[in-house]
Amino acid sequence: MTDTAPNRIERRSAQRFEVLLPVAVRYNGQVIPGFTQNLSGRGMFFYAEAAIPEGVAVEITFSMPSEVTLGESMPVRCRGRVLRAAPPQAGQGNGIAVQLESYEYLPADECLPVSHAVRVAMPGAEATRPVSR
Numbered sequence: 001m002t003d004t005a006p007n008r009i010e011r012r013s014a015q016r017f018e019v020l021l022p023v024a025v026r027y028n029g030q031v032i033p034g035f036t037q038n039l040s041g042r043g044m045f046f047y048a049e050a051a052i053p054e055g056v057a058v059e060i061t062f063s064m065p066s067e068v069t070l071g072e073s074m075p076v077r078c079r080g081r082v083l084r085a086a087p088p089q090a091g092q093g094n095g096i097a098v099q100l101e102s103y104e105y106l107p108a109d110e111c112l113p114v115s116h117a118v119r120v121a122m123p124g125a126e127a128t129r130p131v132s133r
Contacts, residue, residue: 016040017068026059027052043100047093054085075106
């Protein structure tokens with residue numbers, strides 16, 4: 001039996017982590033709640049309650065977990081551009097892939113506002129681990 005699928009070249013150069021974190025996404029003057037599926041130093045994929053078009057600039061605030069910082073969890077503000085947007089699938093929000101252009105660590109008191117946090121309960125979601133693809 002032969003495999004007819006073309007070989008795919010992995011273009012990612014930064015380690016990617018599967019991690020479920022609440023995020024607040026600023027876009028077009030509004031804050032949209034969501035949660036991450038995975039993140040790396042160069043990008044992230046998250047689900048949001050509203051659609052965000054490809055090509056637009058966004059600002060994303062969340063708490064970077066200690067498994068990634070190798071220290072304490074830290075609030076972070078990232079700026080980036082939407083590379084890909086997918087419509088909602090069964091039980092999920094709009095899937096958004098963002099290429100990060102910059103990020104800054106914030107003072108501890110500038111955490112994600114509770115009103116924008118999303119609580120998601122998924123079995124095994126509390127584990128943060130690198131993704132090997």
